[in-house]
Amino acid sequence: MSGNTGEAVTAAVLVIGDEILSGRTKDRNIGYIAEYLTGLGIELREARIVPDVLGEIAAAVNALRERYDYLFTTGGIGPTHDDITADGMGLAFGLPVSHHPDAVEILKSHLGDRLNEARLRMARMPEGAELVRNPVSNAPGFRIGNVFVMAGIPSVMQGMLDEIAPTLKTGQPYLVDAIEGDGVKEGDIGGPLGEIQRAFPGVMIGSYPRSRDGSFTTTIVLRSRSAEDLAAAKARVTQLLGELRPTGSRS
Template identity: 50%
Template sequence: MPTYSAHPTAAILIIGNEILSGRTQDTNIKFIAERLDKAGIKLLEVRVIPDDEEAIVESVNTLRANYTYVFTTGGIGTTHDDITAACIAKAFGVQLVENDEMLEILKGCHQERFNENRRRMALIPKGAVLLRNKLTVATGFNIDNVYCLAGMPTVMEASFVLLLPGLKTGVPFVSNTVTCNLREGDIAHALTKIQQAHSSVEIGSYPFYRTPPDIGVSFVMHGADPYAVNAATDAVVAMVQQFNGTFTIVRF
C-alpha cells in the first residue's frame, strides 16, 4: 500500500473585521478548503484576524514557518483599511515597492480615472509577483510561500483557480459519506473498532437532529488512498446493517 505522508500543508489567514463582527458570512474558507483537499494539499489551520498590523504580521510569520503554503484573503484594495501588502512586507522584512508592471496595468485600465488612490494598488512587497485572474486587473500577489488574495469571494475565487495549478500538490484526498438513521450512542464502540482497523482513513461521525424528527448520523471516510477509503466505507456499511439501520451512500 502506498504511503501518503508527503502531502504539502496549508493554512488560510482571513483578514477581516467584517467576519469578526458577524456582518459577513465567510465562504472563502470552504472554497479554498475544498480545492486544496482535491489537490492533495492538507489544510491544517485557518485563522481569522482583524485588519490590524500586529495581528497580521505575527500570524503570517507563524503560519508561513509552519506550513507549505499560506493563503491570505482580504485587505487588498485602495482604501485605508487595505493594509495587507504593507503588513506582508513588514512580516518579510522587505520594502513596499511600486510594481512597474502593475502600474502600467492600472494606468491602462483606469485611463483618465487613474489617480493616486489607484496608484496605491501597485505597491507590493519587494520580491513579490503579481497574481492574475480573468475578472479584475489587480487581485493580489505571491511572495515566497504566501499568496495574498482579495476578500471579495468572486475575485478571490477567480485568482485561486489560476494559482492552484502552480502549486506543489499531493495525492488527492477523497471521501465517501454514509448517512444512516442510527444514533451515535448505539454504534460508537463498533465505529471505534473500524477506525482502529483502518488507521490510514480519517473517519468522522456527524450526528444530525432535523425536524420533522429526522435523527441520524453521517459517517465521512476521508483519506488519500481510495482503496483504503472504500474498504473503511464497506466496513461502516456492514456495521450499519448489523445494527439494522437504513442508509444512503455517496462515494467519491
C-alpha cells in the same frame, strides 16, 4: 515545482479584515478555498481571521507560512486606508513595500485617468513580490515566498485562485465514500466506530447526525488516499451498521 508530488501538501488560509470579525461581512472564502484545494490534493489544515492590525497580520503570516507548504490570504489589498495587507506582509518578511511597476502599468491601462493616489495603493507590494493576475477586475494580487495574497471579494479571489492553481505542487487527492446509517444514531455507533478508526489509521472517519422524517440518523463519511484501506474500512462500518439497525438502540 508544480504538479502531483505524491506526498502530503498542506495549506492554511488567513482572512484579514475588521469587517469579518464584526459580522458586517460574512466570510465566503474559506469554504470555497477548502473545497478547491481538496480537489487538488492539498490539505487545508488551518484557517484564521485577524483584524486590520499590522502586528497581528505579520504574526499570523509568519506562524502559518512556516507551518504549512502554502498560505493563502484574502482581504486588505484594496484602495482604502485600512487595506494594509501589503504592509503586513512587508513586516512579516522584513521587506520594504513600494509600488510594483508592473502592477502600476496594469492599473494605468485599466483605469486610465481614474487612477488616483488611493487606487495606486492596489499596486503596493513587498520588494521582490510576484504578481498574481486578476482576470475579474485587473488589480493584481501577489505572491511572496509560499504566501499568496488575494482579494477578499469572492469572485475576484476565485479568479486569482484559478490563476494560482497551475503553479502549485499538489498531492494525491482523497477518495471519499459515505454510508447512510438508516436510523442508527451517533450514540449507538460512537464507541465501535472509534475502534474501527483505530484499526484503520490511514482512513479518516467522521459521523454526522441529521434529521430525517422527524427522527435523527447518522451519515458516516470515510476519506483515504488508499482505495484498499477505504474499501476495508467501509466494509467494517457497513457490517457495524447492519448489526445495529435491528436493535433499535437509542442514545
